[in-house]
Every structure is written in C-alpha cells, then in structure tokens.
Amino acid sequence: MKKILLLVAxxxxxxxxxxxxxxxxxxxxxxxxxxxxxxxxxxxSFKLENLQENIQEEYAGTISIKGDKYKAT
Structure with a gap:
C-alpha cells in the first residue's frame, strides 16, 4: 500500500x-x-469534470498507513 501512496504522491x-x-x-x-x-x-481530493457528458464530481478522503495495515476513507 505504501508503494501506491508514493505513486499517487x-x-x-x-x-x-x-x-x-x-x-x-x-x-x-x-x-x-x-x-x-x-x-x-x-x-x-480530486475533481472529475467531463464536459461532453456534463458531469462534475468532487471527492475527498484520507488514508492512514501503519505497517502493513491501512484505512482509506
């Protein structure tokens, strides 16, 4: 999971x-x-904007990592 977090960052x-x-x-x-x-x-947080389909969505969350355990909200 840490590798995914690093990749996103x-x-x-x-x-x-x-x-x-x-x-x-x-x-x-x-x-x-x-x-x-x-x-x-x-x-x-991230924003999805599709002008062709007139879609606008916003998402936000947190991720916590401790050892091999993680929690995403």
Missing part, C-alpha cells in the same frame, strides 16, 4: 520526468524516507 513528477535514472533515484529516496515513519496519514 509522485504522479506530477512522472508527467515531467525526462530521465528514467533520475526518476528511479527520486523514488528510492522517497521510499527510504517513508520507511522511517511509523505511520503515514494523507488527505486527498
């Missing part, structure tokens, strides 16, 4: 990544840093 960086070696280095640094935490809690 780093998606903006992937969009602009030009160098795969540099991207791996950054991911390795983030992974090493997050392994030092006992727990991780993150809040998130």
């Amino acid at each position: 780093l998606i903006p960086g992937f969009v602009f990544a030009q160098n795969p070696e540099q991207a791996k280095k950054i991911l390795d640094q983030v992974t090493a840093k997050t392994k030092t935490y006992k727990t991780i809690k993150a809040s998130f």
